[in-house]
Amino acid sequence: MNPSAARLSSRRRAAPFPESVAMQSRPNLAGWLMVSPLALVLAVFLVAPIVLIAVVSFWTATEFSIVPAFSWENYDFLFGSSVTYRVFLNTFKYAAIVWALTFLIGFTVAYYLAFHIRTQTWQIALFLLCTIPFWTSNIIRMISWIPFLGRNGIANSALLSWGVIDAPLEWLLFSDFAVILAFVHLYTLFMVVPIFNTMMRIDKPLIEAARDAGASGPQILWNVILPLTKPGIMIGTIFVVTLVMGDFITVRFMSGSQSANVGRLISNDIALLQYPSASATAIVLLATVLLTIGILLRFVDIRKEL
């Protein structure tokens, strides 16, 4: 996966630390010129579209056209409907549960790779193994759960034939369970990669020192490894939380259109030609996600840790 490659190589490049500090302390014309292409690209492809979305969110729509105006109608409707609050709550619920599960699995996998596999060759081999599912499209990986979990699917027929259950389990598919299962399946790697990366940078002598000082295994995990892995956990968290909060297709397919998150609210609006209303929802979602990330970043100063 690309983020992993980028992260690994950035680690190597970041190693000669004094040099990058020196670069930062000499802001001059050349420096400004060097950032301007990136600034330009970001301005055109990131800032401008977001500004446009913000502007459109104040417009009004008719059946077949959108009318430039300055109206709070879209926000009025959004904040005036109890459904909005429920949907936002649902979005946070998905984000929280998926975060907890991907963190547990991701941390365990990364820990195993980093501390239990001795040779670097095997570490890399097993790490690549983790990325294999990413060679197919995430839609396909998601949809393949549907026949597996269905009423007459493989999971149910297996459980029935083992005599574990008497009737097919209905909640396996088209339920919150299915949505969260798909999310965890899709996004755990985004947790594994950064955590593994930070774990690899932990000085092994630190662990030896802790053991020499009499720390038990759990104590080392809790007092040494976990604090040192915080930046990786935080990066993984940002990946997972933003992906889950912005998703709409997984929720639509795995819940059989029965559950909603904010992404679905927006996609429904777009499908029904309600662009201004969709923009308003998008702006509120954007603000919510930025706020969430802002709060997360209060816990760890990622820039300092990197």
Added chain:
Amino acid sequence: MTDTTKLSRRSVLKGATATAAFAAGSTLGAPMIWAQNIKDITLRQFGTGVSNLNEVAQKVKEDLGFTLEMTALDTDSVTQRAATQPNSFDIADIEYFICKKVWAAGNLQAMDTTKLENYDKIVGIFKTGKLNDDSVIAQGTAPHTVGFTTGQHGTEFVQEESGWMTLIPTIYNADTLGIRPDLIGRPIKNWSELLNPEFKGKASILDISSIGIMDMAMVVESMGEYTYPDKGNMTRDEIDMTLALFTEAKKNGQFRAFWKSFDESVNLMASGEVVIQSMWSPAITAVKSRGIDCVYQPLEEGYRSWGGGLGISNALSGIELDAAYEYINWYLSGWVGGFLMRQGYYSAVPETSKAFMSDNEWGYWFEGKPATDVITSPQGDPLAQAGDLRDGGSFEERMGSVACWNSVMDENQYMVRKWNEFIAA
């Protein structure tokens, strides 16, 4: 039109003059004058999956010589494109209720009925609204109410045959609920069965607001909860009441899933996840061709009907407009009609389609007679055996008991928002 097609049109026109000079002295018919150049023309058509079939594009290439590019989208995307991207298509294959929504955007031009060879043979539903002289016009956006306008660039709909058609009717059908008789095991007679607690967790409804709300209205009336003065044009209170009833059912776990695309409905039914749901005719055909028992159940309250037609982009003119007319005349001349009728739809000009169907097929699909031999889908999968009858019977029986048409309401925007809430609830 895009720049590239503009360029090719210019070269086509240049060629056309030369050919016209050659053909002027000969006895060739008028459309043949540019028959040599029409090969270079590409018409871009988009529409829902129901009639955007590759077989049609191939046949156009064979019969007419020009290229037809098809794009299949879901109903909402079709509406969106017709309303907002006039340069992305030449032919719009849309439903009549979509026409009501998008006509005012001015992206389509009306068609001169005198240029349509089979205009007189088009069934009455699309001209007067009546199947027979004594038929009652159903509620909702009946095709004839949005089928005519004042002139080529007319913006208002007119209620009489004005000679300018907004859409050329192509296919239509009477929709009802699809059921799995093998999993239900008893007769189903009413729309109200959709909310019957017996089918808790095994029902589905389609997530396309303008169609779904009509199915809901049929259910509400069938349950005896309320009788709408006009299902096709509900008041805000009626919309609230209808959706509240279904929201409650949703929260009680009545529905297994909602579906948005044709394939989803087929999969839900074929896998047995759902045993009763809103469905479209070819979806039934698709389930049956997998060897699974599935019935398009006629119900006492009647059918919810829909009609589709071809509209021409406002940007078309000259030889491309001629090609579009040529295409539409070909469309109504029978081959496509026969192809679509073998999937369970009806052709707007059934007479011409008859020539492209066997007696057995015509009897089974149109006249509601028992099949005399195996009935197969256009792809060759067997759908019915000798002696089987079509669900719902003949054309007259099915199209004669239409209770409402797919519609756009005055309160559409309110309905859409409420629908969104229902889905999110």
